[in-house]
Amino acid sequence: MSELQIYIVLGVFGAVILTIAFNLLDMAVAALVGVCILISLGILNEQDLLSATRTSGGPISLLFGGMVVARILSTTGLFDRIGDLYLSATGGSGRRFLLLLIALVAPLCAFLPNATTVILIAPIIIRVAIALEVDFVGPMVLTAIVSNSAGLLTLVGDPATFLVGSSIGMTFGEYLHRVSLGGVIALLVIVPLLPLLMPDLWRLRRPLPPRAQLRKLERPIYAALSLAVLLTMVALFVFGEYLPTRLVPPTVALIASALALLVGYEARFEPTDSVLRDVDWKTLLFLGCIFCLVQAVTKTGLIQVMALKLQDSFGTQLTLVALVMIATIGVLSSLLANVPVAAASILMVKGYLVAAEVVPDAALAEQFTQWPAAAIPVFVGMMFGATLGGNATLIGASANIVAAGICAREGKPVTFATYMRYGLPITVAQLAASAVYVIVLARLMR
Template identity: 30%
Template sequence: MTTVAVLVFVVSYVLIATERVPKVKAALTGAAVVVMLGIVGSEDVFYSHDAGIDWDVIFLLLGMMIIVGVLRQTGVFEYAAIWATKRAGGSGLRVIVLLVVITAVASAFLDNVTTVLLIAPVTLLVCERLALTPVPFLMAEVFASNIGGAATLVGDPPNIIIASRAGLSFNDFLMHMAPLVVIVLVAFVLVLPILFRGAFAVDPDRVADVMSLNEREAIRDPRLLTKCGLVLALVFIAFIGHSVIHIAPSIVALLGAGLLILISGVDREDYLGSVEWETLLFFIGLFVLVGALVRTGAIGDLARLAADVTGGHALAATMLILIVSAGLSGIIDNIPYVATMSPVVADLTAAITDPVQTHALWWALAAGADFGGNLTAVGASANVVMLGIAAREGHPISFWEFTRKGAIVTILTIAIAAPYLWLRYFAFR
C-alpha cells in the first residue's frame, strides 16, 4: 500500500505542478483514489489528527475569509493602499519593502494565512493605483509571511507542534528563532531588487494622482469599520493568547466571523463572496493525499532514514534535519511532516547529552519546516491561499513561476540558517 500511496501522490503532484488539469480536480481525484483503494478510510480522513483533513486549517481559513469579506465593505483596504503608497513616496521598490516588512512582522504574531488574507487586498489596490503588476508583490509577501512566521511559537502551526513535543515556551522561540528571522528578513529585502528585477517601474502621472489623494475619503462606512476593528482586535488577542485561553485559532476565527455577521448587517453575498471555495477544496484533497503517505508510514520511513544517516552526531544531525526538512516541507504540507518528524527528533535528542546541542535539533526542524514552505506553490498553506486570491483577481501565478522564485528564497534562507545554527550552538556556545 505504501508504494501505491506514493504513486498516487506523485501522479497528483505532477498534474498539479504541470497544470495539465485544474489543481482542485487533481487533488480531489487523487484523494478519491486513495480512499477507494482503502489506503485511508473515513476514520482517517475525517477524524485522524495525523492522517486526516486538518479541520483547524480549513475553518481558520473560512472564518478569516468571511471577516475579510465584511472588512472589504468598509473601504479600509483602499485607505491602507493609499497610505502605504504615500509613505513610500510612490516608489515601487519602497512599496514592496514596506509591505514585505509589515507582512513578516504581522506573521510572527498571527497565523501567516491570516496575514496573507489581510495584506493581499491592500497589495492589489496599491498595484492597481500605480499600474504595477501585482504578481511579484504577492509572491514577495507570501515568502515574507513564511519567514516571519518562524519567529514565534504562534507564527506557524509547525512551531506549536514542536513546542509541545520539546517542551519549549513562547520566550524560547523568541530568543532562538527571532534573531535568525531578523537576519533572514534583512537578506531577503536586499535581494528583492534582483529577485524581481524590472517589476518596480511606475508611471509618474499615476504617482502624482495617488499622492494627491486623501486616504480618509476612502473609508465608506466608519461605523462598520469600528465594528470590524473591535472584532478583529478580539480575534487577534485570542490568537496571541490561545495557549492561555485554550481556544484554538480556528474556533476563534469562526466565532469572530459569526459575531461580525451578526452585528454588521452585511448581505450574505458580500461576506460569502470573499470565500475562496476552490482553495478550501484543494486543501481538503491535499490533506487526504498527504494523510495517505502518513498512514502508510512513507513519511516516517523517510524521516527515520535521514536520522539514521547521522549516526548520533549532533552537528551532522542538525544539518541533515535542516536540509531534509526544507526539502520535504516544500513538497508536502509542513504540518503533517513536523508531526511525523517530531518523534524522530525526540529519539535523536535522547542520545545527545549536551542540552544546548539537543535544542539545536529542534531549531533545525523549525527553521527547515518553516523556511522550506517557500520552496513550491504547495509548500505552505499561505502559498495556496495567495495563489487562489491572485487567480480570482485575474493575475494567475503558475506552479513553476512561483517555484522558480521560491527555490531561490529557500536556498538563501537555509544557507543563512545553517551557519547560524553552527555558530550559535556548536562553535561559540
C-alpha cells in the first residue's frame, strides 16, 4: 500500500469517528459511506471484505442470535412479571432502583451477549423509571455500562472478550479461574460512583401505588418453551466446547435463534417476519462496517509496525506491556467499536510476542494454543481494555448503541456528550482497578 493510500485510510477512519462523535450523520450511514469510499478507491478489495467477514462473523452471530432469543422472550410476559417485582422491590427508593439494576443485569450478562441483555431489560428499566417519575436516560446508560462490565464475568459475556479468549484457545473454565474475579471488581467499582454521577436519583424517595396482583401468563406453555431455549443456550455456552462436535458460542447463538424462531412459529403467536423485522440490523451493519475499516487499517501495515515498536520499547517486560494494553486499547475502544479494536489488537500482540521471542513463529497461526503462563496477563489486559474501554462513549460497544437506539425510540435521544458524562468517569476508575488486578495476576503466574 502506498503512503498516499495509508493517509487516505487514516483520514477516512478519522472522519467517520468525528462524524459520529459530533452527531453529524447516523453512525451506520457514516461507517457504510467510509467503507464504500475505500472500496471505490481500490483500497479495500473483495479479499479484504472476505477477511473482515471471517473476523466479524463470530461476534455478529453472537449478537444476532441473542437478539432473536430476546425478541421471542419479550412476548412471553415473563419480563412484565419481573418488572412488577422489580418496582415493588425498590420501595420507591432511587438508591434501591440503581443497586437492583446492577443485580438484575449482571447475572444475565454473564451468559448472554451484552446487547441482548439490554434489549431484554430495557422495557423493565424504562417502566420502573417512569413509575418513579425519573428520566430513564441515566438508568439506561447505566444498564449498558453494567452489561459491558458484567461481560467480563464469563468468556461469552462480551463479544470482545470472547474474541480475545478464543484467539488463544482459552476455555470457559480457564477464563473463570483467571479473569472472572476482575469482572466482579469492575462491577463493584461502579457502586461508589453512583451517588456522584446520579445524585438526584440516588437520594430519590417516591411513594408507590398499592401493589397490584401479579399478572398471569396468558400462554404458559409458550413462555416455558421460550425460557427452555434460553436455558439451553446458556448450557451450551458453558458445555458446548466439551461436546464431540465442539459447539463454539457463535454457533450456539445461531442454534438458539433457530429454536426460538421455531417456538414462535409453532405457537402461531409471533410471526417470523415480525421477529426478524425487529432485529437491530443497524447495529449489526455498523459493526460489520467498522470491521471493514479496521481491516483497511490492518492492510496499511501499521499494526505490524506497532508490534515491533512494542518490542523495541518494552522488550520482554510482559507485565508492563499488559498495562500498556489496558490503557491503549481502553482509549481506542472508547473511540471505536471495541470488538474490531480487539480483533486488530490480537494481531499486534501476537506479532509482539513473536518478535520478543516469547513464543515461536507458529503462534501467528489461528490454531496455536501453547501460550506460556507469563503471556496470559497480556491477553487479559487486552480483554479489560477492550471491554471496559467500550464503556466510555456512545460508540464504544454494541450495548451502548442499542441502549441509545431504545431511548431514541422512546422519545429521549442520547447524545455523545450525555453518554460520556456517565461513561468516562466509570471507565477511568474501572481501568485503574483492572490494572491492579493484572499486576497481581502477573505475579501469581510467574
